[in-house]
Amino acid sequence: MSSVEEFRAEIRGWLATHLTGEFAGLRGRGGPGREHEAFAERLAWERHMAAEGWTCVGWPKEYGGRGASLEEQVAFHEEYALADAPARVNHIGEQLLGPTLVAFGTPEQRARFLPPIVAAEELWCQGYSEPDAGSDLANVRTRAERDDAGDWTVTGQKIWTSLAHASQWCFVVARTEPGSSRHHGLSYLLVPLDQPGVEIRPITQLTGTSEFNEVFFDGARTRAENIVGAPGDGWRVAMATLGFERGVSTLGQQVGFRRELETLIEEARRNGAAGDPLIRDRLPP
Known part of the structure; x- marks a missing residue:
């Protein structure tokens, strides 16, 4: 064997x-x-x-x-x-963020964030899409600025954020270089969600459930060390995360x-629906 x-x-x-x-x-x-x-x-x-x-x-x-x-x-x-x-x-933490931190994170980031993912003690969501950008990641408008202490202050909106309402953290692509455009001047930040300045609004889908959410950042804060890669290098890190997502x-x-x-198919055959010619033609032999 x-x-x-x-x-x-x-x-x-x-x-x-x-x-x-x-x-x-x-x-x-x-x-x-x-x-x-x-x-x-x-x-x-x-x-x-x-x-x-x-x-x-x-x-x-x-x-x-x-x-x-x-x-x-x-x-x-x-x-x-x-x-x-x-x-x-725990899919987003295990399959997306974790491998990203293994590849790009500092030793301190790996020590802080990887064990709670392995233990399923902290859940993560992905802060990429925006209302005016959709999935065009290079067009994000969410911005992050350094404060006097060197920490990051995040302002903007993300949408279609899967399971944000159940998560403790979000990895956020934000524009950190004023005046930059497209894939330049972006950074990849790890942002805690349980804080003032973060509002999560579930989006009710056709199913009646709310997997997706809008997430609003209004001066939300994260520590200086919670940036993956160098400032302005967020595009490269974010693309790597997407590669892991498609793994x-x-x-x-x-x-x-x-x-x-x-x-x-088994149910259709059991209840007789498969006898309908229109349905039968759509079923495999």
């Missing part, structure tokens, strides 16, 4: 053993449009995973991960989806989507 097969068997066995008892009812919970489902219970599950060493599996061991290879990470996400395990609540963890989503489709 190869190391990847052994790893796959290990996580499959662990999920079969631990998605029981108090966690048995979490199977299939919290998917797209249902992010609100059993959030506290899913957070408890995440912390249980952390205690058992199953968070941040792709991170280097020195930062609390398992140092899993790319193939092992693929196996982890496939088996997690196949087990119908609950949607993760191997998205494979598990594809497996989950396939399972949802198969479940829908």
Whole structure:
């Protein structure tokens, strides 16, 4: 048996053993449009995973991960989806910010921020999109200025901020060089959300739930050392984060989507809807 097969068997066995008892009812919970489902219970599950060493599996061991290879990470996400395990609540910290800090953070930043991500004790959100910029990250208007103490004061608005209402921190791309434009003069700041000067407004979606939020910064503060990379180097750091976001963890989503489709097809055949010619023509053989 190869190391990847052994790893796959290990996580499959662990999920079969631990998605029981108090966690048995979490199977299939919290998917797209249902992010609100059993959030506290899913957070408890995440912390249980952390205690058992199953968070941040792709991170280097020195930062609390398992140092899993790319193939092992693929196996982890496939088996997690196949087990119908609950949607993760720590995805943004684990898959986006954590790898960014491993690559670009200072030793002090790694020591401060990585352990609470591994333990699922601090949750993160992503402060990129803005109302007048959309996903055009080079057109952000949120600004950050240094105060007399050298700390940062952030003013502006972010939108479509996933799970901001449940997060303690946000990594924010802000313009720190007055008069700069496009991808120049941006910085990547780590901003605490539980403070005066931060207002979070959930956005009600068609599903009736509120995964997304507007986040308003009105003189919100963060310490001088909470900048990742050099001032003005935020574009390079932000692009790296987006690269991590498009990494191997998205494979598990594809497996989950396939399972949802198969479940829908089975239900259509069970209840007779598949007998409708219009529906039958849309189903696979």
